[in-house]
Amino acid sequence: MGVKGLSDRGRQLLLDFPPLAALREHDRKGIDEIIGLVEGCAAYKRDVALPMALDIDEQMEKEPEYFNWDMMREACKYNIFSLAIPKAVGGLADKYMISGMALAVEELCSACGGIGLALAAHSLGVAPVIASGAMAHWDTVLHEIVEEEKRGNPVLMAYGITEPSAGTDVEEPEFLEVGKIGMEAKKTKGGYVLNGRKCFISGGSEAKYFTVTAATDRSRPLETWTTFLVERDMEGFSTPRVELKMGQRACHAAELLFEDVFVPDSHVLGYEGDGMANGILIIMAASRGPVGAIANGIARGAYEHFLAWTRERRNGKRPIDEDRIRMSLADMLGIIQENRGLYINHSLVGDAVFRSAFTHPIFLSAFLIPRSIRASKPYAALLNSYYGKAFVNILFRYFIKDDEVTDMLAKASLAKFNCADNAMELTSRALELMGTDDSVERRWVEKAFRDAKLTQIYEGTNQLNRLVVYNTEIARTLKVEVPGPFKKGVS
Amino acid sequence: MIKLPEFSEDQEYRILRETAAAYAAKELGPQAEQLDLDPARWRIKEAIAKAEDLGMLAALIPEDYGGGGLDDYAFCVALEEIAVEEAGIAAVLLAHNAALLPAAMGEFKALITGVGPDAFPVCLAFPGEVSFADGKVKGRVPFALNAQECSLITLLPGGGGGTQALTVRGDAAGVEINAEPYQMGLRAARAGSIRLEDAEASNVISGGDMAGEVQRVLMLGLASIATGISRNALQKAYAYARERYQGGKMIIEHQQMRIFLAEMLAAVEQGRALVKKACEDGGLAPAMVAWLRATERACKSATDGVQVHGGYGYMRDYGMERLMRDAKYCQMYPMTSQEALLRLLEISETG
Numbered sequence: 001m002g003v004k005g006l007s008d009r010g011r012q013l014l015l016d017f018p019p020l021a022a023l024r025e026h027d028r029k030g031i032d033e034i035i036g037l038v039e040g041c042a043a044y045k046r047d048v049a050l051p052m053a054l055d056i057d058e059q060m061e062k063e064p065e066y067f068n069w070d071m072m073r074e075a076c077k078y079n080i081f082s083l084a085i086p087k088a089v090g091g092l093a094d095k096y097m098i099s100g101m102a103l104a105v106e107e108l109c110s111a112c113g114g115i116g117l118a119l120a121a122h123s124l125g126v127a128p129v130i131a132s133g134a135m136a137h138w139d140t141v142l143h144e145i146v147e148e149e150k151r152g153n154p155v156l157m158a159y160g161i162t163e164p165s166a167g168t169d170v171e172e173p174e175f176l177e178v179g180k181i182g183m184e185a186k187k188t189k190g191g192y193v194l195n196g197r198k199c200f201i202s203g204g205s206e207a208k209y210f211t212v213t214a215a216t217d218r219s220r221p222l223e224t225w226t227t228f229l230v231e232r233d234m235e236g237f238s239t240p241r242v243e244l245k246m247g248q249r250a251c252h253a254a255e256l257l258f259e260d261v262f263v264p265d266s267h268v269l270g271y272e273g274d275g276m277a278n279g280i281l282i283i284m285a286a287s288r289g290p291v292g293a294i295a296n297g298i299a300r301g302a303y304e305h306f307l308a309w310t311r312e313r314r315n316g317k318r319p320i321d322e323d324r325i326r327m328s329l330a331d332m333l334g335i336i337q338e339n340r341g342l343y344i345n346h347s348l349v350g351d352a353v354f355r356s357a358f359t360h361p362i363f364l365s366a367f368l369i370p371r372s373i374r375a376s377k378p379y380a381a382l383l384n385s386y387y388g389k390a391f392v393n394i395l396f397r398y399f400i401k402d403d404e405v406t407d408m409l410a411k412a413s414l415a416k417f418n419c420a421d422n423a424m425e426l427t428s429r430a431l432e433l434m435g436t437d438d439s440v441e442r443r444w445v446e447k448a449f450r451d452a453k454l455t456q457i458y459e460g461t462n463q464l465n466r467l468v469v470y471n472t473e474i475a476r477t478l479k480v481e482v483p484g485p486f487k488k489g490v491s
Numbered sequence: 492m493i494k495l496p497e498f499s500e501d502q503e504y505r506i507l508r509e510t511a512a513a514y515a516a517k518e519l520g521p522q523a524e525q526l527d528l529d530p531a532r533w534r535i536k537e538a539i540a541k542a543e544d545l546g547m548l549a550a551l552i553p554e555d556y557g558g559g560g561l562d563d564y565a566f567c568v569a570l571e572e573i574a575v576e577e578a579g580i581a582a583v584l585l586a587h588n589a590a591l592l593p594a595a596m597g598e599f600k601a602l603i604t605g606v607g608p609d610a611f612p613v614c615l616a617f618p619g620e621v622s623f624a625d626g627k628v629k630g631r632v633p634f635a636l637n638a639q640e641c642s643l644i645t646l647l648p649g650g651g652g653g654t655q656a657l658t659v660r661g662d663a664a665g666v667e668i669n670a671e672p673y674q675m676g677l678r679a680a681r682a683g684s685i686r687l688e689d690a691e692a693s694n695v696i697s698g699g700d701m702a703g704e705v706q707r708v709l710m711l712g713l714a715s716i717a718t719g720i721s722r723n724a725l726q727k728a729y730a731y732a733r734e735r736y737q738g739g740k741m742i743i744e745h746q747q748m749r750i751f752l753a754e755m756l757a758a759v760e761q762g763r764a765l766v767k768k769a770c771e772d773g774g775l776a777p778a779m780v781a782w783l784r785a786t787e788r789a790c791k792s793a794t795d796g797v798q799v800h801g802g803y804g805y806m807r808d809y810g811m812e813r814l815m816r817d818a819k820y821c822q823m824y825p826m827t828s829q830e831a832l833l834r835l836l837e838i839s840e841t842g
Contacts, residue, residue, distance in 0.1 A: 058673055061528070167801050168737045178739035200802045246797075246805050246812035253806075315620055324829055428790065431819060435827040436634035438671070438684040446675045453797060453815065454805055461801055463747050 009042045010035040013103070016337070019344055020099075027095070034100045037092065040078040041107035048074045049111035053250070057114065057447055060249035064242055067206060067252060071115055072154040080104070081149045081156070084123035086130065086358050088367045089138045090146040093130075095359060098286060098350035102293040102343050109297025110304065113451030114250030116297055121202035121251055124287055125157025128211040128227050131282045132270035133396035136380040136388075137229060139371060141209055158207035160198035160256050161280060167200075170213065171284065171460040172468065173276050177222040183214035183258070185226060191264040192216070194228065194236075197257055202458070204254030205239045208232050212256070213275050225275035229267040236261040247450030266384045271393070277402075285405050286354070288412035288459055289346035292419035295455035296339040299423035302448035303332045306430040309441035319433075328433055335426050339419040346411035353408055357399030410473035417462040417469075420455035427452045493729055493752075495722070496760040498767060504568050507561075511545055511572035518542075519577040526577055527813050530679045532640055538580055538679075539587075539612060545569055548611060550588045551708070552595045563708070564770040567715040571763075574719025575726075578817040579679030581719065585712035586636035586680055587612035589705050590645035593656030597698035614641035614661065616685050617705055618825055623648040627689040628659055634824065638683030639670050646687075647702040656701045658694040665690035676813075676820030707775045709825050710782035711766060717782075717789035717821045718762030720814050724789075724796035725755035727811055731800055742799070751795040758788035779835050786822035793818040 006014070013035055014021040024031035048071060059066050075081065083101050085091025092100065101123060109116030126145070129137050141157075148155045161170050169179030183196035194214055204210070209231055216224040230237060241255040270278050307329060310320035319325045357363055373379055382388045427449040434442050456462045475481075500508070518541045519526070526534060542548060545559070550566050552558020561569070566588070574581035590613040619632030628646060635644070641661040648655060659666055667686040674682055729752055732743035742748050765781035793814035797804035804811040822828065 054673075162802065165736070175738045180736060200806075244807040246807065246815070253802075424794070428819070431823055432828055434823070435830070436682070436820070436824045438633040440672075443673050446673075449819065450675070450812075450816070453794065453812070456798060457802055457805055461798065463745075463798075 006032075006035065007039055009039050013038055017103070017340065017344060019348065030095045033092075033094065034096050034103060037079075037083075037100050038103050038107050041080070041104045044075060044078045044080070045107060045111035049108065049115045053112035053115060054443060054447065056112075056250045057247075060114075061244070064244040068250065069154075071250065072118065072156070072206070073152055075119055076149045076152045076154055079149065080108070080119050081122055081154060082146050084126045084130065085142050085146060086138075088358070088364065089142045091142065093354075093358070095355050096347075096351050097354045097358070098289060099344065099347040102290045102347045105290045106293040106297040106300065106340075109294045109451075110301040111297075112250060112301070113294065113298040113448065113454075114248040116294060117202055117248045118206075118251035120290065120294060121158060122154075122156045122207070123290075124283070125159045125203065125207060125209065125211055127283045127286060128159060128269050128279060129157075129229065131286065131400075132227060132278060133392040134229070134269040135366065135392055136266060136383040137269075139375040140380070141229070143371075143375065155209075156203055156207040157209045157211065158201055158203040158254075159283070160201045160204065160210055160212040162198060162200050164197055164199050168461055168464045171280065171464055173222055173281070174471075175464075176225060176276055179221055181215050181218050181221040183212070184218050185214040185216050185228065185263070187216060188262070191262055191267070192226075192228065194230070194258040194261040194263055197255060199255045200243065200253040200458075201256055202251050202253055204256055205242050205252045210256065211269065212258075213279065216272055222276060224273050225279070226272045227269040227275045227279040228263050229269055230258075230261065230263060234261050234263065246453060247447065248454050266380065271389065278396075281409060282400065282405055284459065285408035285412050286350055288409075288416040288465070289343045289350060291455060291459045292339060292343035292346070292412075292415035295416075295419035295423035295452060296336060296343065298448050298452045298455065299332075299339065299419075299426045300336050302423075302427045302430050302445050302452075303329075303336060305441045305444035305448070306332070306434070309434060309437070309439055309445075312439060312441070314437070325433065328429065332426050332430070335422045339415075339422050342415040342418050346408065346415045349404075349411050350408050353400055353404045357396065360399060362395065363399070406472050406476070410469055413460070413465040413468040413472070416459060417456075417465040420452070420462055423452040423455055424449075493725060493756060496756075496763060498763060500568075504565055507545070507565055508568050508572055511547075511569040512575070514541060514545060515573045515576035515580075519573065519580050523577045523813075524808065524810060526579055526679045528678075528807070530579065530681055532681075535580070535583060535679055535681075536611065538577075539583055540608065542573075542584060547573075547584050547588070548608070549591055550584075551592055556595075558595065562770075563711060563773070564767065566708075567711055567766050567770060570712050571715040571719040571722070571766075574716040575723045577679065578716050578720050578723075578814070578821070579677045581712075581716045582677040582680040582817075582820075583612050583637060585709065585716065586615040589617070589708050589712070590615040590637070590643075592705055592708055593645065593647075593696040593698060593701050596701060596704060597656065597696035610643045612637040612641070612680075614638045614644040614685075615705075616644050616646045617702070617709075619646070619685070621646050621648045621687065623655065623657060623692065623695075626692055626695075627665075628657055628687045628692055629689060630687050632685040632687075634671070634682055635685050636677075636680040636682050636824075638668050638685060639681035641668070643693075644685065646692075647705060649702060654697060654699065654701060656696040656698075656705075657692040658696075659687070659690050660693050663690050663693070676816035676818070677824075678816075703775055706825065707778045710775075710778040711769055713821045713824070714762060714766050714769070714778070714781040714785035717785040717818060718759055718766065720789045720818045720821070721755055721758040721762060721785075721792035724792040724811075724814050725752060725759065727809075727814075728752060728755065728796040728799040731803075735801075748799055751799055754795065755792040758785075758792045761785065761788060776835055776839055779831050783828055783831055783835075786818065787828070789818040790815070790822055
């Protein structure tokens with residue numbers, strides 16, 4: 001395979017992901033970049049995450065407001081906050097945007113689900129700025145993230161979808177149509193006034209920028225669902241509460257409160273009313289695979305600690321010397337590789353979709369304009385004008401086609417619920433085999449068990465994800481009318 | 492509300508069930524979250540002191556010796572009702588009563604009268620590798636319930652077929668108790684690991700198969716606690732499903748939610764039936780089967796219960812995720828399910 005010059009982790013990665021090794025024969029440079037990324041995350045895991053994960057988890061129970069900034073500052077050294085930001089703006093996202101993200105996330109979450117989530121939730125917050133083609137903010141907000149990261153300052157983003165009375169309802173078009181939506185954005189002169197609450201927002205209490213969904217008319221949420229870019233220092237915005245979670249505690253789940261927050265027109269991402277079709281659905285299509293990777297990272301972490309436990313000698317015996325334990329280890333490895341297959345499937349589909357956009361000459365030509373101009377106000381105004389928006393919209397719809405997004409969404413949702421269920425099964429079983437042994441490894445596996453449960457819930461419950469798989473891939477194979485995620489609410 | 496499975500029970504059990512439920516609702520329900528989050532000693536003592544009226548402080552000791560005089564089934568009924576509110580406290584009482592069990596079996600009756608309420612709850616140091624010679628105890632117990640700050644420890648040397656039980660004072664020389672660094676479930680029963688270096692036994696009790704009997708009672712009790720957890724999950728999830736609107740209807744109208752809830756109902760039925768049979772049979776094998784099945788179902792009930800609640804289920808103040816942690820510990824203690832299965836076949840082979 002020509003693995004000369006690769007580190008042990010790099011070699012292992014190619015063994016773990018055969019498709020990657022095959023791709024590498026065609027595109028050594030591109031794949032080696034990904035390998036580099038994962039090697040960086042492996043170093044972060046070893047040097048930063050593993051030494052502090054248990055302490056953070058315990059600290060959060062005593063003090064739910066506590067947040068460990070060190071883990072975020074350290075992450076800057078490994079460019080983890082640039083993962084989702086396109087190369088054109090100085091980030092790392094290139095030909096293998098989703099695969100790179102997924103592999104990095106698995107590596108991080110194999111150290112700690114909570115730390116991994118804190119780092120990954122930022123990229124989820126970034127995603128709507130990219131997927132909506134809101135290029136007016138690329139050279140300001142995204143550039144700031146990249147530049148500050150170089151200086152070791154984490155500038156974070158968070159994505160706010162969930163509301164107190166709408167969780168599943170805001171993740172799926174049919175449900176949104178009948179949902180009881182609380183977040184409202186009333187049109188006013190020069191912008192919108194936002195009122196309402198979002199809850200359980202990962203990374204919400206630390207982020208500087210937020211991408212938030214709201215309806216401009218709450219009685220017609222699907223047709224008027226819109227994505228806004230909100231800044232922490234906007235008048236009337238606050239994050240009054242963080243939850244005490246069962247697991248993944250290193251990352252806060254925060255409440256976002258909007259009290260007459262004025263958001264200018266320039267901060268509408270995409271168009272008013274396309275917050276579902278060109279917002280949430282594309283984001284979910286891009287991110288549910290990496291959420292599968294979060295689950296698999298948690299499972300893999302549990303497996304690594306369980307394996308270490310089986311080799312500890314107690315009363316003269318080692319669990320690993322028993323056949324039943326060896327067979328269980330094989331089961332666990334099987335689960336982990338199965339999960340990988342699923343999310344890599346999705347990632348490669350996603351890569352292809354985004355690659356067609358971000359490596360396209362027309363798209364790249366926009367970045368031949370000097371950055372000083374691109375970051376200027378008049379240029380942003382031009383992009384935010386009717387014609388500017390129309391141009392970007394046509395460009396992006398041309399690159400990112402609805403049926404491709406449907407494909408991505410199907411694979412992503414399938415990977416998400418399977419990986420989550422499998423992670424739950426693996427961690428649960430590992431504990432069942434360990435019993436109440438007084439080993440530090442048990443604590444790690446218990447934490448993984450608590451961490452894993454959340455992966456069945458966020459990014460759409462597993463039940464919703466199953467319905468999405470039916471509504472996309474299965475409905476298409478049956479040639480039945482797909483409930484119109486891409487027919488409704490698209491401007 | 493949901494109608495729970497009916498079992499024909501004698502009047503005395505029915506009354507005990509109601510009394511235990513009333514105690515749990517009054518004394519434990521309101522502070523369940525605190526008992527889990529911050530299981531400080533005085534609260535535990537305070538909570539279980541009130542269980543005396545149920546006869547739960549010396550439940551399995553005959554009344555002639557000042558005990559509660561409950562039979563196995565009555566004990567299980569009370570534990571299930573208590574676990575519906577707070578499984579941790581149910582575990583405290585189970586371990587405590589299992590620790591006193593040798594007094595009921597052996598020749599030694601003073602154990603009960605000799606330790607006042609100050610010694611409650613008694614720590615159960617089982618299972619572990621413990622040896623006893625010349626009045627001194629040596630060994631290690633990886634996970635003992637009620638270990639933290641305990642004043643009395645019951646030990647069972649000789650593992651699975653010990654005919655002896657010992658008590659050691661918690662503050663005796665040679666006893667080292669290390670608090671469980673981070674206990675995930677059943678947190679009220681503050682666990683720890685115990686090291687013994689020539690610690691002096693304060694009582695030695697001889698009788699029948701003490702270790703086997705303690706194991707049997709533990710498994711019956713844990714099966715009942717697990718059934719209580721399934722009930723709690725069912726109650727909470729059912730109530731929530733009727734008030735949460737999602738997807739254009741109350742989520743109780745969604746088929747998948749109804750299936751989750753029905754599974755919980757089946758878990759309660761299964762748990763109760765197996766416990767009842769195991770109590771009637773009196774052997775270790777049926778108690779093991781009850782424990783294996785009831786704890787497995789409780790883990791599922793609790794996990795699905797969290798799922799029904801969605802994001803809210805994952806947050807501590809909804810009291811739902813606690814059930815997941817508690818149920819898992821019911822399944823992990825006193826042995827692993829595979830060890831239990833291997834043992835089950837061993838005791839069921841006839842030659």
